[in-house]
Amino acid sequence: xxxxxxxxxxLNDKETKDVVTFCDLNKIDDPQKYVHYCFxxxxxxxxxxxxxxxxxxxxEIEVEKVVEKIVDKPCDETKxxxxxxxxxxxxKELQLRDEKINKLQDMVDHFKEVVVSRGAxxxxxxxxxxxx
Numbered sequence: 001x002x003x004x005x006x007x008x009x010x011l012n013d014k015e016t017k018d019v020v021t022f023c024d025l026n027k028i029d030d031p032q033k034y035v036h037y038c039f040x041x042x043x044x045x046x047x048x049x050x051x052x053x054x055x056x057x058x059x060e061i062e063v064e065k066v067v068e069k070i071v072d073k074p075c076d077e078t079k080x081x082x083x084x085x086x087x088x089x090x091x092k093e094l095q096l097r098d099e100k101i102n103k104l105q106d107m108v109d110h111f112k113e114v115v116v117s118r119g120a121x122x123x124x125x126x127x128x129x130x131x132x
Contacts, residue, residue: 019035
């Protein structure tokens with residue numbers, strides 16, 4: 001089914017007279033052909049913008065487009081609650097381990113101070129001074 005009815009342009013008497021007069025003054029033989037040319041040129045300018053006064057070349061290129069879409073799937077409430085419980089348990093265990101590490105570090109620091117600040121005292125009946 002052709003859509004020729006779409007291509008019909010209704011010009012009023014003044015516009016028709018103006019086009020015919022312009023064609024007569026510029027020695028254009030076929031006003032209908034000229035109106036069609038003007039429409040094509042105006043449509044190309046409207047569609048593609050001004051391009052050096054020439055009609056643009058249409059280059060068709062096949063493009064393959066890969067679309068990745070992330071889809072959120074609804075989860076069961078029980079799974080969510082189990083995961084939240086596991087996460088809380090792990091956070092508590094991590095906090096307890098951090099506290100234990102801090103206590104052990106304090107003990108190590110304390111023992112370093114004890115070893116450095118005090119000298120050894122030998123008993124009189126010990127054999128630490130004698131060499132074997």
